[in-house]
Amino acid sequence: MRRNTHLITTIFLLLLISLQETSIQGYEDSAARNLKQELGEAHEVHCSRERSRAAWDIIEEYLMPFVEQEQYQISSKCRLHPDNDMFRDQEKHKIHVDINEWRCGYCKKSFRAEKFLDQHFDNRHYNLLNVSHSKCLADLCGALHCDFVMKSKSSKSKCNPAAVARNRHLCESFANSCFPINQGPSASRLHELFLRQFCDAHTCPGKAKPFPKGGKKQTSILYLAVSILILMLLPIFYLIVFLYQREMRRGTQELRRISRVGQKTKPS
Numbered sequence: 001m002r003r004n005t006h007l008i009t010t011i012f013l014l015l016l017i018s019l020q021e022t023s024i025q026g027y028e029d030s031a032a033r034n035l036k037q038e039l040g041e042a043h044e045v046h047c048s049r050e051r052s053r054a055a056w057d058i059i060e061e062y063l064m065p066f067v068e069q070e071q072y073q074i075s076s077k078c079r080l081h082p083d084n085d086m087f088r089d090q091e092k093h094k095i096h097v098d099i100n101e102w103r104c105g106y107c108k109k110s111f112r113a114e115k116f117l118d119q120h121f122d123n124r125h126y127n128l129l130n131v132s133h134s135k136c137l138a139d140l141c142g143a144l145h146c147d148f149v150m151k152s153k154s155s156k157s158k159c160n161p162a163a164v165a166r167n168r169h170l171c172e173s174f175a176n177s178c179f180p181i182n183q184g185p186s187a188s189r190l191h192e193l194f195l196r197q198f199c200d201a202h203t204c205p206g207k208a209k210p211f212p213k214g215g216k217k218q219t220s221i222l223y224l225a226v227s228i229l230i231l232m233l234l235p236i237f238y239l240i241v242f243l244y245q246r247e248m249r250r251g252t253q254e255l256r257r258i259s260r261v262g263q264k265t266k267p268s
Ligand SMILES: [Zn+2]
Pocket: 104, 105, 106, 107, 108, 109, 120, 124, 125
């Protein structure tokens, strides 16, 4: 009898531990939010600005170049739409004057670092936030690999199959809602791209790297290199054309002179 109760408590404890473990990865954001809630902050925004920014940067870098290329309009129902980021307006009102100077676009106050401007936004311009649960971009972080980009988690941390499956599911749901396959060839191409770019890397062990299709930076470097090359070659090209035309003109003048001389010597 006593042995049985021992066994039951052990099983119960093991279950509790495993439950806790599965909830670690995916629920970190909501846990942080709950903690903040408990602490009772002055202006409670249950959404991480830093992680929202990371999610936004990822979308900008690894998705938008392809969306622009396809000239596709993301619906506002899609969680990736800029309107669904509560911090977007504030982020647009950040003026980076110098390395050590950040200015508030609303009241023109200056700060030494971005984090102080963030605090200023939280304290002074809180009313400008559209605080709604569906507008927290940080909630998308699991699907969009924010941790990979922010390097906040060591690569050695154990892969959690339950969390990975949940993130993969979340990722696929974004592909379905933002790029529905029944909305034409552009949407289905972007749907496919989204799966490859973001969802495929949600595997255990996490050996697959996200964003295999590349992003904005690489294309912009390529563009920069090509445009510099063109800019350098253009003057040389014009110089060659100019010299060639000058030679041609000189040639015809010479010919004219020769023919004139020929006409003069001809006796009439
Ligand atoms: Zn301000």
